[in-house]
Amino acid sequence: MNDVKFSVAIHILVMIATSSVDVNSIALAQSVGTNPSYIRKILSLLKKRGLIESHRGKSGISLVKRPKDISLLTIYEAVEEQEPTFFQIHQHANRHCPVGKNIKEMVFPIESKLEKQISESLASENLADVIERLGKLIEKEN
Numbered sequence: 356m357n358d359v360k361f362s363v364a365i366h367i368l369v370m371i372a373t374s375s376v377d378v379n380s381i382a383l384a385q386s387v388g389t390n391p392s393y394i395r396k397i398l399s400l401l402k403k404r405g406l407i408e409s410h411r412g413k414s415g416i417s418l419v420k421r422p423k424d425i426s427l428l429t430i431y432e433a434v435e436e437q438e439p440t441f442f443q444i445h446q447h448a449n450r451h452c453p454v455g456k457n458i459k460e461m462v463f464p465i466e467s468k469l470e471k472q473i474s475e476s477l478a479s480e481n482l483a484d485v486i487e488r489l490g491k492l493i494e495k496e497n
Contacts, residue, residue, distance in 0.1 A: 360434040363387055364397050368430065368482055369489060371407065372422050377415030397434060404433035422486055428477035439473040 366387050370378055380391040380398065387394065398416065401407045406425060409416040418425070431439060444463065448455030459466065 361431050364430050364434045367397060369486055371416050372418055372486060400434045406433060422482035425482040426478050427480045428474060431477055439470055
């Protein structure tokens with residue numbers, strides 16, 4: 356997993372699901388610690404995948420599905436442009452070189468197994484599980 360889009364997307368979705376007031380990109384950006392334009396980029400990806408809805412000119416964003424019906428894999432796939440990965444492989448190796456064209460299979464034969472495990476783990480967890488863990492963490496703090 357190479358980017359923070361996934362964790363930001365989870366942060367956004369938890370905020371939307373648990374907030375008692377309408378949230379917008381400015382409020383979400385303040386919570387995430389980034390700028391509203393980055394939040395709008397993530398929101399656009401989530402909306403494109405049918406996870407959220409928002410209406411132009413109207414404040415607030417809402418979930419389209421219940422948190423228990425949104426798997427972490429669905430969120431990952433909504434914001435990332437690749438399958439879940441564990442290792443980074445250099446992308447521009449010489450394809451005419453026997454080492455370059457076989458680097459992934461040669462060095463990381465277990466990567467496909469790890470990727471499958473990551474996907475299965477993400478599919479087995481959902482947004483409701485994350486929200487439940489948040490509640491327990493908040494209880495511990497108090």
